[in-house]
Amino acid sequence: MTNARAKKMIVLGIDGMDAKTTHRMVEEGKLPHIKRFLEAGSSRSGLEMLGAHPTITPPCWTTLATGAYPGTHGITDYWRQSPDSLDAVVYNMDSRNCKAEQIWNCTIEDKLKTLVWHWPGCSWPATSTNPLLSVVDGTQPGSVNMGVAQMDWEKIIYGSGDLDTPKFIPHTEKAAGVGCNITNLKEVVSSKKLNEDEDADDEDEMMEIWWGDESRKGGEIRTYVKSLEDTEMMIGAKVAYDIVMTPIKPADDWENAPADALQFELMISAGKEVRYGLITKNAAGKYDTVTLSRTKNANETFVTIPEGEMVSGIIDDATKNGETKPCCRSYKILELSDDGQTLRLWISNALDTTNDMLWQPKDLYQEIVKNVGPVPPVSLIGGEDAELVDQIFLPSWDIYCQWQADCIEYLIEHDHFDAVFSHLHNVDCAGHQLWHLAKTLYPWKATDEKVYQSFIERVYIQTDAYLGRFCHFLDEGYTIFVVSDHGLLVGQNVPPILGEYGGLNVQVMADLGYTTLKKDAAGNEIDEVDWTKTTAVQIRSNYIYVNVKGRDAHGIVDPKDQYELEDKIISDLYNYRDPVTGKRVVGIAMRNKDAAILGVSGPECGDIFFTVEEGFNCLHGDGLTTAEGYFGTSTLPVFIAAGQGVKTDFTTDRVIRQVDVTPTIATLLGVRMPAQAEGAPIYQILAGVD
Template sequence: MTEKPRTDKVIVLGIDGLDSRTANRLVNEGKMPNLKKYLERGSAHKGIKLLGSVPTITPPCWTTLATGAYPGTHGITCYWRQAPESLDAVVYNMDSRNCKAEPIWNETTKNGKKTMVWHWPGCSWPPTSKSPLLSVVDGTQPGSVNMGVAQMDWEKIIYANADIEKDHFTGHTDKAAGVGCNITDLSEVLKNPSSEASDEEDEMMELWWGDKSREGNEIRTYIKTLDDTEMMIGAKVAYDQFFTGIKPAEGWANAPEGALEFHFVVSGGTEERIALITKGANGDYDAVALYHTKDDAEPFAVIPKGKMVSGIIDDVTKKGATKPSCRSYKILELSPDGKNLRFWISNALDTTNSMLWSDNDLFHDIIKNVGPIPPVSLIGGEDAELVREVFIPSWDIYCQWQADCLEYLLQHKQFDAIFSHLHNVDCAGHQLWHLGKTLEPWKNTDEKVYQGFIERVFQQTDDYIGRFLHFLDEGYTIFVVSDHGLLVGENVPPILGEYGGLNVSVMEQLGYTTLKTDADGNKIDEVDWDKTTAVQIRSNYIYINVKGRDKHGIVDPKDKYDLEEQVINDLYNYRDPATGKRVVGLAVRNKDAVVFGTNGDEAGDIFFTVNEGFNRLHGDGLSTAEGYFGTSVTPTFVAAGPGIKANYTTKRVIRQVDVAPTIATLLGTHVPEQCEGAPIYQILTDND
């Protein structure tokens, strides 16, 4: 059944991690003026709240937004998917072939709408429709477009000083000297690129859509301590470091008077670049010029002090393949006398990689008319200077580029429907949100500084969505939505509910999971299945080790129900050793989790959430959970434009499953086949 269309064109501005509680506060404080304009011209629930699905994790929630189906129906029930044959392993999950429900964009193309799906994580890639009206860009990972397949080299910081006599390179595996890939004989490495630097496995770069992920190979991660969790790892993402000397420029074909020279390495430490530090009009050193050789007449880039420069193309080599790659650069510190320099270089993105663009011509069109994809920083949140000077500015540039791309598609390629996703808030959340409250593990950070960063990222987002306001006057209906919010936690979380693998600690304390030990009695990362009756893996699931069902099963199927009851009781009774507070907020059997839409074959035997106050960066409690500094897990919903009531607040609870059928109703298309939500008729104008 379809209705008469209320609009011909739709733009969905999806913002990953945009917390409605924080956004609403900033609107009221005048800090998000563009979101306020959408509200004045459109409709929302009180507090711009959207009731999200559970678990509150990127792929399940974006898939629910696209299909109108709950995770138990569409089958994307976590960031990772449970490994089919192993209770302690996961496989990659952002693959549309794992989704059992139809997305809304397949229906828009059936209705003749030229449709773009831009970096929508969870159920968009590979495209599930062969319609020539459908274009899809990436969607295999949530970070930034092409991040999972096009990275050629890591971020790095160059430390150059006139007093350094011997070069030293430390690879990204660990920033501490003496650990990871340390190179002190650089000349030997440059002569022999097959050395340890180039052979080192870049797992993080290839995790999202590499061969292992596509083949469904198992990923086995044991989470035993706080240091194993994403809030600790994400805040300390490593980067390459290179220490080198500064000296007067010698032997250059065209060096400015008084210039100083230094050099650094790229391509995992296997290739060299040279640079000049040059003077400004006042006689102070204030810029870095980058060259390939001293014979070059001109630099390939000039970086002025105080400005991040992006869009610089330079060849980078990885595993024997050399590609033109886009980088950004910034001077972090430069003394007036030019004798001390800290210089940031971004990761490098291959500008020729179009494997995740369903329309290859469109990829080249974007590169030509908008520009190459700018890299974003993952440099780590615990260094406030780098957050301020590198992380946030890199996302400023990326947000501008993405807005430019979408405007170009709308104005020059005449797309009728765009479903887009931006990851700036969520990426910042994983690296630094937890630092918004000073707790023991990060007691040396200033929570006020990080609270300021949170507001800065929300304002960055407001600038981004403001770029599209004029399309309301051009006949487009615009939705601003998010998948979940992100909390500043009240307490340090226990090792339970971490999304990335097997959570050992609490389940070990409760007597359900046992690890094997080595000859010296030390625990190793291997489950002793003969003594393990249940495991907690991924964000919200517990599996009983059932005989006949699971490879190493020891629990008799007739005892499964009673064991589930025991596990649920123990979860509710478990108290955090540090605070004495209950850790688990909700725990139910798989059959009962249908009430929350999180049941079925892709969910565990028990579904649970961590209690409010013990929130994680992924898979927090219910969508209603709130945290420190006025944060919440509750996502955002605002709609404006043709077919939507202006300046209207509905009392109806708006759910994520309602978004897709509302778009279908506005456009007059069929709702997706497995849709379980209903159109938000309360915010729609009369259909005359």
């Protein structure tokens, strides 16, 4: 323990924030609040630090919290390798899998009241029952409660005076005409076949994946990535929402409906419940407002939606798996004709307002709901539909960022927290939907790269506004760190099927002769490994496992031949060429023992660690932390420190690594270092140190 240089600390973590993009936009005068932090504090000239590897959310946030490399703390990817299957993974964002101590255990030991807010990877379940520690979520990176509280999907309601009967089209089917104009309504309907007996609840995988029963039990997840269509960036950019087709007609069977009001119906809760809508005129005779009700009584509406405004924080019931809960939703009119005969209305997903499962103590949740408001849902649609990005996705994150800033500010001021470790996911969430569309490449020719580049900048401006909410704490004696886990780059080429974090990467390893899939009777490959012919597989971002006899369930490689086989795999990876450009696609490849120099060795890592060569990287996770991409982007994370105990308007030449963040926090607060910390304090930025 050392003498404290700071009394109070706020860590503002921004998932996916890229140092190169941040630096450029600061220089262009577009991020004034970040500029304020820089003038009040210290950083490198490019605002960067070196991130951990893989450049993936859970291992990097865990490194930031522990000061230890992934090979030490054991959170080595989004997923953990299944102990029973080389082609399967199990969920990994669980503090019980972390083998290194977190910094917040040290702050509470020194009597500092500590808040850990949505820190993904190693914070939940809470690492201590000490009443000085409060923890909110951390089981997934998206938004607070997203993994456990979702009761219903997002929807777009298409209303028309030309329709005769309502139809509900669940998100489980591919929506023809998604994002189309209202004139294509009949084409949308005619292209669909809705099974009236289908239970859409059974398909709600998104709502169950994070902290459901299988995650808690460590159930296996098996995904095969065989082509570009199987990759996360292709899937993530596709919109997925329920569609409701509804007739618009005069409101002649309502109580208390205004004169000339029009009515429609919409279905929620997998199409099993009905809400009633009115479309009403303004003083000029233009239809411009929608109201919704549970009954056909205009005096009992629960939301009024003016044209051009996203309305959030609205409570309405939703039912899932036979349970009905009060839920928070948001609404926005996308299109409403002056005569009221055409309507497109977006309705957000529904978040159960009673779910306090991921809050310690639980009364903290009720305190937030009472004094700030329920968790606002964020949109997960947009992708290749630029209108939805502009009108829905980004505005929903504007509302969420404001809510999160309100929550943290309230808790600091009213509950008097001394140390706050917080995480916000807006940049990374947008990145997974949008970044790859910021360069014109053949899979996405229909998108305008300039439009998507402007979206990238909007997300950073949104983030700057969020960070600006905390600037006043610099004047109140707080030390503030602004950090990120990794940056996000815009890919320069279509990436190879190698390094995808979500599953077993087949194509390159099959081309090289190491992975073989079984075939059906017609000779078509199926999603099942032929272990009798497979000597190695590539899974979980950057790891390759040799199929070793006696170690692995279906092992065929004699242990005495493993070293020689690893040497051949590494050689073949270096020799592999992209079939389009002819360029090498693998950057580095090394055995587990050698990967210790990058902090990715040991039992939780593969037999071989590799990275994809710069120029073939997708968003993040497959390359080095120093990788750069199109539109001046990179995977370099951000580091800025400001406030008490930190030099002002100072630039250091020292190389800063993520493992150094926790030791620096410990030094500033005068608490002990976490037990497994491997980094060193950034002494060069500390006030009073020459």
